Amino acid sequence: MGKQRVLSGVQPTGTLHLGNYLGAIRNWVEGQSNYENYFFIADLHAITVPHDPQQLADNTYSLAALYLACGLDPEHTTIFVQSHISAHAELAWLFNCITPLNWLERMIQFKEKALKQGENVSIGLLDYPVLQAADILLYQADLVPVGEDQKQHLELTRDIAARLNFQYGTEENPILKVPEPLIRPEGARIMSLTDGTNKMSKSDPSEQSRITLLDTPDQIRNKIKRCKTDPVRGLSFDDPDRPECQNLLTLYQLMSGQAKTAVAEECAEMGWGQFKPLLTEVMIEGLRPIQDRYTALMTNKQDLEGVLQQGKDQASEIANKTLTKVKDALGYSRPL
Ligand code: ATP
Ligand code: MG
Numbered sequence: 001m002g003k004q005r006v007l008s009g010v011q012p013t014g015t016l017h018l019g020n021y022l023g024a025i026r027n028w029v030e031g032q033s034n035y036e037n038y039f040f041i042a043d044l045h046a047i048t049v050p051h052d053p054q055q056l057a058d059n060t061y062s063l064a065a066l067y068l069a070c071g072l073d074p075e076h077t078t079i080f081v082q083s084h085i086s087a088h089a090e091l092a093w094l095f096n097c098i099t100p101l102n103w104l105e106r107m108i109q110f111k112e113k114a115l116k117q118g119e120n121v122s123i124g125l126l127d128y129p130v131l132q133a134a135d136i137l138l139y140q141a142d143l144v145p146v147g148e149d150q151k152q153h154l155e156l157t158r159d160i161a162a163r164l165n166f167q168y169g170t171e172e173n174p175i176l177k178v179p180e181p182l183i184r185p186e187g188a189r190i191m192s193l194t195d196g197t198n199k200m201s202k203s204d205p206s207e208q209s210r211i212t213l214l215d216t217p218d219q220i221r222n223k224i225k226r227c228k229t230d231p232v233r234g235l236s237f238d239d240p241d242r243p244e245c246q247n248l249l250t251l252y253q254l255m256s257g258q259a260k261t262a263v264a265e266e267c268a269e270m271g272w273g274q275f276k277p278l279l280t281e282v283m284i285e286g287l288r289p290i291q292d293r294y295t296a297l298m299t300n301k302q303d304l305e306g307v308l309q310q311g312k313d314q315a316s317e318i319a320n321k322t323l324t325k326v327k328d329a330l331g332y333s334r335p336l
Pocket of ligand 1: 011023
């Protein structure tokens with residue numbers, strides 16, 4: 001049996017932060033030799049909220065370079081830009097026509113993001129999960145790594161696949177593979193530096209709330225110096241009254257690569273004044289190799305272009321096959 005196919009993506013809406021890295025990309029990198037991987041830059045999704053064209057272009061390349069700098073390896077992983085493959089938009093249209101409107105109106109992300117935008121909500125924001133279904137189903141993915149925030153969308157993807165199979169396929173010959181979620185129990189959920197009860201996010205208006213993979217040592221020092229803590233002396237995990245302590249210890253553990261028990265022991269008697277410089281150092285050192293690789297990739301864009309071209313060629317072959325299969329089933333290629 002061949003390897004199972006895994007697919008996921010990140011929107012180029014800002015620079016990757018430690019949450020994206022420790023919660024998603026690092027896991028993709030670690031698992032990449034066990035699976036057949038497709039990881040893309042979701043630039044069509046990025047315009048479902050107001051955007052700046054130049055920033056979209058810059059962020060797209062920067063994110064591709066960060067994928068590689070974090071360790072995604074084109075030997076194991078197809079890396080591509082969503083908008084380079086027109087099958088995504090085309091399949092999304094076909095899905096639009098079989099997806100009941102009320103399935104989309106229930107989506108939590110739509111409700112939350114629509115609320116933030118007031119009057120200026122596009123149809124694209126509502127349609128976001130249908131495009132996401134197209135992204136996943138085009139590649140007949142077996143597994144989709146999902147965080148808590150994306151579970152509802154994967155459920156919708158499964159519903160769309162099942163509906164298309166039921167309406168236009170046969171039981172023996174389904175048109176689309178219904179994917180399963182890939183949930184990693186150890187997947188870290190990293191919280192904001194300014195509020196330990198909120199997740200770290202690209203879209204948080206406060207730069208202070210997150211450490212990005214491209215922050216300079218000075219920026220990291222400053223952010224950690226000013227991050228929220230508590231007045232208790234001695235640091236411990238798993239105290240529900242100390243969400244910031246939990247988050248900062250977790251960051252220290254993951255960035256230093258130590259076992260949780262070792263960190264708990266090391267920090268049990270520490271005050272914040274002693275802990276913060278330690279955390280700062282492991283972060284600066286942990287991000288340095290990623291930043292060095294990133295700088296090299298951005299100074300020689302040809303390599304990056306090559307990876308994305310190869311990704312486009314590999315991905316479009318599979319995507320176009322699936323698109324043709326769906327179009328055939330819907331009646332588009334029958335003889336006159
Ligand atoms: P936005 O605020 O624009 O939604 P984001 O920071 O939530 O940005 P996404 O592009 O939505 O980032 O998500 C990319 C990947 O990172 C997803 O797999 C998501 O589950 C994961 N992720 C995002 N934030 C965190 C976090 N704080 N901790 C762990 N994983 C995270
Ligand atoms: Mg998000």
